[in-house]
Amino acid sequence: MSFAAIQQLQLEQVAGHIRDKRSLREIQEEEKALQQEADFLVWWTAEEERIRLEAEITTVSPVVRLKQTKRREPKVDQAGSRVSRGARGRGQDNKAA
DSSP states (O other), rough: OOHHHHHHHHHHHHSOOOOOOOOOOHHHHHHHHHHHHHHHHHHHHHHHHHHHHHHHHHHHHHHHHHHHHHOOOBBOOOTSOOOOOGGSSSTTTHHHH
């Protein structure tokens, strides 16, 4: 093998192994930016889920409340007149007052 052929092989090997020209600091900054982006995407996904659940609760909640709360019939005494809330449990004595 000639000297020129050896030089040509060496040039091809160097060209095949293109070296990264970034400094360690640049690589670390790039990795940090990628990590921040990944963290943001995790937060964003969690936030979307939280908002979706919150919206689901607010749209379902009024219906659930209507089903859970019963409409109370007004209290009526023996004569058929309504008894005020303040008069509950006080018997006939409250009517006279």
